[in-house]
Amino acid sequence: MxxxxxxxxxxxxxxxxxxxxxxxxxxxxxxxxxxxxxxxxxxxxxxxxxxxxxxxxxxxxxxxxxxxxxxxxxxxxxxxxxxxxxxxxxxxxxxxxxxxPTILDDLGLVPALKWLSRSLFSHEDIEVELQLDNDVTANHEINILVYRIVQESFVNIVKHANATKVMLLLSSHHQTLRLDVVDNGDGFDNNCITQGIGLNSMQDRARAFDAELTIKSTPNKGTRITLTVCK
The missing domain is CATH 3.90.20 (Hemagglutinin Ectodomain; Chain B)
Known part of the structure; x- marks a missing residue:
């Protein structure tokens, strides 16, 4: 040729x-x-x-x-x-x-996350630490995304983690919003994270909004869920 x-x-x-x-x-x-x-x-x-x-x-x-x-x-x-x-x-x-969560529309993301923390952990023997940037602003769809990721994470912690401490961190830098949910519970094998319906749902939501969701966990050493999304 x-x-x-x-x-x-x-x-x-x-x-x-x-x-x-x-x-x-x-x-x-x-x-x-x-x-x-x-x-x-x-x-x-x-x-x-x-x-x-x-x-x-x-x-x-x-x-x-x-x-x-x-x-x-x-x-x-x-x-x-x-x-x-x-x-x-x-x-x-x-x-x-x-x-x-009508509070999300009425008062915004940070008050809604504070209310969610009180609602789900008020009767649990779990210490909750919130580090939330009050200046975080995003559109309604992103607010819903963040709220549902936190809600699913908290429900999993209450049901499965046997944790004694939970940290919720929310911050923004330029046009990027970052969320971290950290617990000191039982953890799990990362190779099995795709098996849970709740974790799959979080991954699906993140992909729909071109967001990055990482789930890092080690047996007996807790779990960290991190969401990064453009506002």
Whole structure:
């Protein structure tokens, strides 16, 4: 084969590679946009269910609680039912807030993370340290991403980690936001991190927003989850 034919063949191969790369980039962008729309739809559905809990079940329990409170003044044996009704109402309200954190829209990311920490760890024997940059600002989608990553991390810690201390760090530098969730719990084998539904969900969310999520853990030495995303 002559040098000219070889050069043309190489040029054709390079052109085909460039076309394939463009197609892959376009498809990747389309998949990312689809993933974002799916997450947005999921958040919208959670908000709808949250409103139904608050406006439907919550209001019914509020009416029941007030009725029982009135009757308990005459019948002391109803005191236990009043207490149960109040506990059920409190659980419904907390579930409603966890499903759709309106505080995120009302007060912003940092207050929402503080509230989440109090809600999930208030009855746990776990020391919580928060290092949150109050000047962190991001758009609504990124706020939701960060909030859900923290929520999933905290739930995993409460359920599985057997930790005695948790650190939540949030900071920003120029257009980059960084989140770290660190615990001193049982840890796990990093080779198994893709097996958990919760961890997979965090990875999927991060990829949809072109964010970098790393999970580092060692058995008996705790876990660090780090999210880095452009604001």
């Amino acid at each position: 002559s040098d000219d034919k070889l050069a043309k063949l190489l040029a054709q191969i390079q052109q085909q590679q460039a076309q394939l790369q463009n197609r892959l980039d376009t498809e990747q962008q389309s998949l990312s946009q689809l993933a974002k729309r799916l997450w947005a739809q999921q958040e919208s559905e959670k908000a709808r269910l949250s409103r139904e809990l608050h406006d439907g079940v919550g209001q019914l329990l509020t009416g029941l609680t007030r009725r029982l409170q009135g009757l308990s003044k005459q019948y002391s044996e109803l005191d236990e039912l009043v207490e149960l009704s109040e506990l059920a109402l409190a659980d419904v309200r907390q579930l409603s807030r966890l499903m759709s």
